[in-house]
Amino acid sequence: MSYEYSEDGMVEEAAEEALTELGWKVVTAWKNEDFGKDSLLGREDRSEVVLTRELRHALVTLNPDL
Known part of the structure; x- marks a missing residue:
């Protein structure tokens, strides 16, 4: 990820890393x-x-009979 140095960029990068580690896309x-x-x-x-x-998509996947 290539952002200019900014507080927003730092926060977003940290959040992206944490979510990726948790298996999120x-x-x-x-x-x-x-x-x-x-x-x-x-x-x-x-x-x-x-x-x-x-x-x-998530609702259909989790509740296929509804």
């Missing part, structure tokens, strides 16, 4: 996000804070 979308149904995160615009595509 970390996606850096700061400059790579596009929008639409087939976009990187599946958001229509920046105002969507719940990643419904990922949430729906």
Whole structure:
């Protein structure tokens, strides 16, 4: 990850390392996000804070009979 030296960058890098160690998939979308149904995160615009595509997949996986 190549950020300029900043407090935000340091915090984000530490959080990413901790989450990766816990087995989370970390996606850096700061400059790579596009929008639409087939976009990187599946958001229509920046105002969507719940990643419904990922949430729906998790719910179906955890509750296949519902």
